[in-house]
Amino acid sequence: MAKVRGAIVVDVERCKGCEICIGSCPTDVLRMSVDVNGKGYHYAYMENPEACTGCVNCATVCPDTVITVYRIKVPS
């Protein structure tokens, strides 16, 4: 059975740090950065990237559409 791996890219400068994506992630991938972006917002990033399945939940709830999602199938 093929395993699914995903990854996200956050448009850091457009992230407003609302944190809604964090709770939407079923595999607990995301955290908020300690750093801030140009607007002074903490931004989302993948703390546990290996757990990402590319399920698109985070991008689905993101109010500013700052998340691009990638997914591949990896033969197990």
Add this chain to the structure above:
Amino acid sequence: MAELRIEDIIKPENIVFKKTKLFTDKPLSYCPGCGHGVVHRLVLEVIEEMGIEAETIGIAPVGCSVLAYEFMNIDMVQAPHGRAPALATGIKRIHTEKFVFTYQGDGDLAAIGTAETIHACNRGENIAIIFINNGIYGMTGGQMAPTTLPGMQSSTSPYGRDVETMGHPMKITELVSNLPGTRFVARHAVHTPALVRKTKKAIRKAFENQKENKGLSFVEVVSNCNSGWKMSPVESNKWLAENMLPFYELGTLKDE
């Protein structure tokens, strides 16, 4: 097998979600966590997926989404407060082949524009009305809306909405569902991934219905206003689920 690197995943051919090209380059002006951004995206995704951007005319209201035309890369007009359904009527009647939608908040649609809303619905104008209900006037600074819940605090109901003196919250979606001119009336929300997907389906239906000349489609989206509610975005979504949804029940009210 060698460990898979992130760079191997992040390749154009592996994209499963990206921003719709119907957004302009302007960053959304909404507060962090505001549901408006999600609903904007869903409307644009539907238009893009249907391939109707050259056939679509949008109408922005007065309120937080007054600047929707700054973010939606489609032809749009900004309506006087509450009059969006009248503009939509005026446009659709002589552009029957076009897709026409209004995007309105609760103050715009259910207070100052009640007459325009109800009569456009009653005439069965072949348009889509997208209605954002966050229980408050966001743009003007958190005043009481027709949809503010009993007991809910706002800047003009600082001790909570007293229904004895301030009236009851209005369920205008239920009201318009009783009118013969409406064909599809639904209430959804966008604070969880599953609910966002349902909302998108409803918006898609509202646009598809126009193609079939079905009449008026009305999609309410119960949303948050964390600034007006004075909560963090995450808290506001929790509050929404616990307080707004028991009163504004989600689901399809009418589908004919």
Add this chain to the structure above:
Amino acid sequence: MGELRLMKGNEAIAEGFIRAGVDAYYGYPITPQSEVMEYLMLEQPEKKTGMVVLQAESELAAINMVYGAACTGKKAVTSSSSPGISLMQEGFSYIAGSEVPAVVLNVARGGPGLGDIQPAQSDYFQSVKGGGHGDYRQIVLAPSSVQEMYDFVSIAFDLAYKYRIMVLILSDGAIGQMMEKVVLGDQIPRMTNQEIKDKYDSWAITGRTPGREHNVITSLDLDQENLERHNHHLQAKYREIVEKEVVFEEYAIEDAEYLMIAYGTSARICHKAVQLGREKGIKVGLFRPITLWPFPDKRIKELSNQVKGILSVEMSAGQMIEDIMLAVESKIKVEHFGRYGGVVHSPEEVVIALETKIIGG
């Protein structure tokens, strides 16, 4: 020679809407102009030209339907009478701010408030000074016959598109209700969607044509410097209109020592009053502004060098007189006469007023 018919003013202008190739009429019933929509509903222009006719739920809705249609480059029109026109002022201001072409008919009646249903000219201030909010103008045409009710429709739309501005046809209950013969012109075809795209694609919201940026019609600009620039642009447009579009008519002016200035119904009465005055040996002439804005102040100023006094005759408490006084710069005597609240003065009353207020005064 076109087709000759006996028609009410309200019917003639309704026929004018159809024949001018108007795309949409959105209206709400109010006396004394309800015949406009009644005529249109009976004629069913959607079967002849495809013109849409819709009864709105209010004047507020009607003007906003017009606003929406006008934003798409279509010829849209509404009609009402004074109280309904007051309700429409919000739309007028938005139409001015966002610069879309539209035509509105006011068959004015007595006021203030609900007033009565008799003819009046007490909406002059509201019409020419801007009844809504903000610094804006609209072109105001004042017909004084049933023929002009018909003729002014095409003129109004030409001006509306030339300047992307609202044109108000300011009539009154007398002209709306009276029957006269009218010569009707040929049907002007409605513009096709393609013609509108070809002509107005730079601003009209017709759907984002592939290859161009989205068109947006709005009167909002939260940057005050930008909004000031936009206002400068509007004012420049208004100055051009003042320069180029003034229209008036003169009667018995050549040897006149006294002048009556009147428009619309009042001008008809003054036409007779001039004849009565001349029978009495008074050398009096009539000046009739046809555009109330832009106001023919230059010509009035010229005439103030010729005549000894001016009687402004209006079915109001005296509104246009303020523009006349500005034009003559206090050089000669200017007085107002008029019955109002729906009362129409007689030619005899006007002559007496000329004698007592101007000649003898």
